[in-house]
Amino acid sequence: MNGTLRLFNLEARRNAAIWFVPVIAAVSWWLLDTQSWTTFLWTSTNRLLQQSVVPFAAPAIAGIAAWMAGRDRRRGTEDLLDSTPRPGTQRRLTLWAATAFWGLLAYALFAVYMMGQTALQATWGGPDFWPVAVVVLAILAHAGWGFFIGGLLRSRLTAPLVGIGALGLQQFAAQHRQVFDSGSSASTWVNQLAAHEGFSDRHALFYLGLTGVALAAIALRERANVLGIAALVLMAAVALGGGVMIWGEYPRNDWIVTSTANGTLVEPASSVPRNNFGQVITSAAPTLPAPVCEGTPVTVCVHPAYQPVLDQAIDDATRLSAPLMGLPGVPTRVEAEDTALGGARIDVTQFADKLVADEMSAEDHTIVNEAQLAIRSWLLQHAGWPTWASGCDENAQIGMAPGAGRWPGQPTPETCAATDRFAKLSTTEQRAWLETHYTDLRAGKLTLKDLP
Amino acid sequence: MRLLYLYLRSRLAGWAVLSIVTIATLSWVWLRAATDSGAPASMFLVAIPLLPAVVIGASTRSPFGDTELSASRSVPLLRFTHLAGLLLIGAISLAITATGWMLESIEWEFIRNLAGYTGLAFIGARILGRGICWVVPLGFGVITIMLDSTSRWAWAQKLPADRWSVTVSLALILVGLLLVTLQHPRDTNDDAP
Numbered sequence: 187m188n189g190t191l192r193l194f195n196l197e198a199r200r201n202a203a204i205w206f207v208p209v210i211a212a213v214s215w216w217l218l219d220t221q222s223w224t225t226f227l228w229t230s231t232n233r234l235l236q237q238s239v240v241p242f243a244a245p246a247i248a249g250i251a252a253w254m255a256g257r258d259r260r261r262g263t264e265d266l267l268d269s270t271p272r273p274g275t276q277r278r279l280t281l282w283a284a285t286a287f288w289g290l291l292a293y294a295l296f297a298v299y300m301m302g303q304t305a306l307q308a309t310w311g312g313p314d315f316w317p318v319a320v321v322v323l324a325i326l327a328h329a330g331w332g333f334f335i336g337g338l339l340r341s342r343l344t345a346p347l348v349g350i351g352a353l354g355l356q357q358f359a360a361q362h363r364q365v366f367d368s369g370s371s372a373s374t375w376v377n378q379l380a381a382h383e384g385f386s387d388r389h390a391l392f393y394l395g396l397t398g399v400a401l402a403a404i405a406l407r408e409r410a411n412v413l414g415i416a417a418l419v420l421m422a423a424v425a426l427g428g429g430v431m432i433w434g435e436y437p438r439n440d441w442i443v444t445s446t447a448n449g450t451l452v453e454p455a456s457s458v459p460r461n462n463f464g465q466v467i468t469s470a471a472p473t474l475p476a477p478v479c480e481g482t483p484v485t486v487c488v489h490p491a492y493q494p495v496l497d498q499a500i501d502d503a504t505r506l507s508a509p510l511m512g513l514p515g516v517p518t519r520v521e522a523e524d525t526a527l528g529g530a531r532i533d534v535t536q537f538a539d540k541l542v543a544d545e546m547s548a549e550d551h552t553i554v555n556e557a558q559l560a561i562r563s564w565l566l567q568h569a570g571w572p573t574w575a576s577g578c579d580e581n582a583q584i585g586m587a588p589g590a591g592r593w594p595g596q597p598t599p600e601t602c603a604a605t606d607r608f609a610k611l612s613t614t615e616q617r618a619w620l621e622t623h624y625t626d627l628r629a630g631k632l633t634l635k636d637l638p
Numbered sequence: 639m640r641l642l643y644l645y646l647r648s649r650l651a652g653w654a655v656l657s658i659v660t661i662a663t664l665s666w667v668w669l670r671a672a673t674d675s676g677a678p679a680s681m682f683l684v685a686i687p688l689l690p691a692v693v694i695g696a697s698t699r700s701p702f703g704d705t706e707l708s709a710s711r712s713v714p715l716l717r718f719t720h721l722a723g724l725l726l727i728g729a730i731s732l733a734i735t736a737t738g739w740m741l742e743s744i745e746w747e748f749i750r751n752l753a754g755y756t757g758l759a760f761i762g763a764r765i766l767g768r769g770i771c772w773v774v775p776l777g778f779g780v781i782t783i784m785l786d787s788t789s790r791w792a793w794a795q796k797l798p799a800d801r802w803s804v805t806v807s808l809a810l811i812l813v814g815l816l817l818v819t820l821q822h823p824r825d826t827n828d829d830a831p
Contacts, residue, residue: 202770213777217784242780246773253769342650342699343657346692346772353776354685357783358672361681 190280193272197284203250210292213242223300224530226494228311231304232385236317239293240324240382244356247289248328249349252336254285259340274408278337282404286329293321310475310491317385323393324381328352330400337407356380375436375462379429388431395425434463477522483511486520492532499525499532505569506538509616513624517541535575538562547630552595557632559597560604567609578602604637611638645716654697654724661689662731669739680787680795683744686735687751687794688779690728692772695759697724698818699768717819721760725811728752744797751794754807755779760814764821 198204218238224230255278258264267277301313332348360380363371378384381393398421406414440455459467479487481500484507488496503520510516517540524536539548542558542565553559563576577596597605608616619638626632646652665686672682698721700706706713732748755775762774778794785792793803 205766205770206773209773209777213781216781220781220784220786220789241784242777245776245780249772249776250770341653342696342769343653343693345769346696346776347657347689349772349776350685350688350692350779353688353780357681357685361678 189272190276193277193280194284194287197281198287201281201284201288202253203247203285203288206246206250207288207292207295210239210243210246210289211296214239214292214296217241218300222529224527225303226307226309226530227491227527228304228308228313229491231300232314232317235297235300236321236385237382239296240321241353241356243289243293243321244324244328244381245349245352247286247325248332248352249345250289251282251285251329251332252348253345254281255333255336256340256344257281275405278333278404278408279401282329282333282401285333286326289325289329290322293325307494308491309478309493310489314385316387316390319390320381320385320393323390323397327393327396327400328381330397330404334400334403334407337404356382359383375433378432378436384432388428388435390428392425392428392432395421395423395428397421399425435461437467438462438464474522479519483507484518484520486525486532486534487522488525488532489522492525492527495527495530495532499534502532502569503534503537506534506565507541509565509568510541510620510624513620515544515625515628535566535571538565541565542627543630544628547628554595555630555632556598556601556604556634557627557637558630559595560601560608560634560637561627563597563602563605564608567605576605578605600634604634608637641711642716642719646720648701649697649699649720651697651720651724654693655727657693658690658724658728658731661693662735665689665732666735669735679744679797681783683747683751683797684779684782684794687732687748688755688775690732691752691755691759691775694721694724694728694756695763695771695775696768697721698760698763698771714819718815721815721818725753725756728756747797747799750799750804750807753811754794757807757810757812757814760818761810764814764817 215238218234221234221238222230223234223238258267268274270277297318304313332345332352335348336344357380359376360383362374362376364374365371378389379392381389384392399418402414402418402421406418438460442453442455444453461467475490477487478490478493478496479485480496481503484500484503486496486499486503488499492499499520507516507518517537520534520537520540524534524540526533526536539551539553539562542562543553543555547553547555547558553562559577563578566576567573567578578601608619611619615638620627623632623636626636669682669686698717729749729752732752733745736743736745736748755778758775758778759771762771766773782792782794785795787795790802793806796803
């Protein structure tokens, strides 16, 4: 055992993969930066622990393992090493383990940093270790297959081609689509085979099997025996089992494509969703935790996970309702369902809807009354929101005939003109108008003509 | 001419050409087989030119090391002829691969990306060593796939090729070629683990 550890120590210190630790960390950091990491959310961290590392780390480790597999031949030491008392299988597997170790270390450093940041800031939830397990096994599997191919095809071109090939395979699996005649497409179960897409026990099983097959193949190349063949068959069965479970539990893609006047409509063939095993997919509604409510005079309620940015939301909601404070019937409570997380900030713009319209005057929770829309736009602009948030952005208005091609609740150019007129009034005039008309405004009894 | 022939033989240029042609053939098959898979053109744009680029990058290897410094003839000229020739073969192969693909016309974009990635591989060969020079274009390729196509860093995703993406790829290949032809390649990494 001590001898094996000493050999591992030697192989780890004399390994080209050392140089990949900072490279993997740097590229993963860059990928993390492009994917909007919300540091205080465990859901974001759990997802990006997988998606920001695997796309580069796995192909890179495959390439470097292929490079290391050809080391003894490049250095002309194969015959010399054959004369040592250690079995060839043990030497090869130790070299594989030492190479994979550096990839795992790079991932561990990155994971500790990400989890540490989230642990310090998060107020709800916790780490999910399945994505971590999938990444670890994906790195081991890529190292194993890279090492096996590098030992089989000993050329200076093997390492780069294995690296790029692994990248191509992962991306091909991740971006595979079922294409319909109409040109539209849908995701398929093949996507789940990519190491950065799946994150369950089935995916861990799949990559565990792939790792085992590669290691058994490496061992068999050194010395063919019954034990090696049995291990190869067993691990192939594990990989196949994982793959079948991924396929079987994926929703069955039976679609009906119909042509309509507005284009092609792609719908599920059955209203009862089934997986590829034919079982009905039952999805229980998630039990939402009790929201956290804070703030005066405006109280904002949010999902407990969003608590780190609650103060900002209270400020935003208070600024939004400031011109209406003191008027009768002004809502002072933002419910959790009226909030959404946009990046690292809670979006409370839906509270503006509640401020200008009561439930009875909205149609399907959407404001359609133009007077309400005009005051809503004014409130948003007054509180400092950009014009696109109120729908009065120039780009949103250009080329739009009134009523044509609009989404429900989008203000017309006339509505936006009324908003501008209202904004130009003095604060006293605005307040006087609101004191007189606020109740009717919320009830949806006003039109644009009633606005000053 | 004999000197050039011997130089190319010492660099295993025949194997490199064979690899490039094989890659182009397999890519031709992949492009057509994958048309039904619905994978976006940007994925092929990024992934396929990487393969010949790393082959050309790996071809910067010198079997003689420092001994070559004593040569009486201009080695940089031979290096340039060798690498530029491989690049030309790679470009022609990729253009043929892309010709007739039913989804998009991407011949020039393939060539642009091949030039850019090869430049990155050359720069990697100078900085990291020829053995692992492929990691630079691989890393950049992964970043490109994950980036939004509007980002200036995602020049390899631009379809059709615009002035910015062509300028970047030309700059990379010129800098890379200068680095590996004018300066003697590092030998340390071929001998490293």
